Amino acid sequence: MEELRFLTPDDVPACVRLASSRQWSPEPGKWAFLLRVGTGFGLVDGGELVGTTIITRFGDEHVAVSMVLVAESHAGRGLGRRLVGHALEFAGTPVASLHATSHGKPLYEKLGFRSVGRVTAHLGAFDGTASGASRPVGDADRAGVVAADAEVFGADRSAMWHELFGFASQVRVADDGFAAAWPNGPVSMVGPVVAPSAERAAALIADLAAGSTVRVDVQDAALAAWLRARGLTQRYTVDLMVRGELAGDRSRLFAPLMQALG
Structure with a gap:
């Protein structure tokens, strides 16, 4: 065995x-x-x-x-x-979450998970300009970013952020949100993106994505259309699956850090 x-x-x-x-x-x-x-x-x-x-x-x-x-x-x-x-x-x-392909979904359903949303990966060379809506994160901003992330995600992820601030290629903040990007070979992965609206999420993404080949995983249809209009193509869709009940204000989470972490 x-x-x-x-x-x-x-x-x-x-x-x-x-x-x-x-x-x-x-x-x-x-x-x-x-x-x-x-x-x-x-x-x-x-x-x-x-x-x-x-x-x-x-x-x-x-x-x-x-x-x-x-x-x-x-x-x-x-x-x-x-x-x-x-x-x-x-x-x-009490709560567990994951992103599942159609191949893996039946297994997770047998383990008590249910689908609560769908996330689509968009990938390509970003054909747009920076918005200027955000600034690079400073030491004084970090506690606020971690606190806002906990509020949106519904759980304390401070230990993860301790590592992410060093792993990320960029973390940018605005008065009403923040976003990060991290390196994955030749692609810059954008996430998480936390904002009060799809329009503000787009502005944050633009500041991270300008001049780069990026991937952004999104649920919001308007934000997905905005990404496609700027050169990204839709690649594949997965289910966000949960066992238990999600907490937090997920309406402000426009892109996960990565599918592996929500």
Whole structure:
């Protein structure tokens, strides 16, 4: 039987190999970041990593589940359910969330998750100019950003932000919102984006995206249309799935930090 153990930073190369074998993008920086802010579990068979998942706890209330992968050679054995079930039991939080493809959705429904929204990835060279609506985050801004994020997300993510301020290529703030971007190979991933309206979210995104190839994952139809008008193309859609009840003011969350973290 496959051995279940914790993942460590030393496992990143094996995680990347497993991801590539399932036609996922390699994303070594993302794997390393997630293992710094969360807890990873791996299934090993004969010394080979054949399954993964990572959980990230936000306080005692919420856990984000991500990076659920099983090697093709081990598909159909219930290993995905074993990994996620163990991770949820380990986390012990009343609320859990994840983003699911159509392939993974049936598994998560069996584990008690339900779909509460859909997020579509948009990718391309941004054909627009900066809005000038925001400024680079300063030391004096950081506590306010973390507090606003907790208010919107409905959970304390300060530990994650401690790492994100160093991992992000940009964090920008305005009087009524903030946004960040982080590097993922040649693409700048934009998120989270917190704003009072789609129009203000667009202004924040423009300040981060001008002159870059970016990806932005959005639910709002008006914001999606604005992105397409500026050269980004719609790539794929996933379900935001939840077990328990989400808290916070999600109407102000226009793009997640990443699908792995909500």
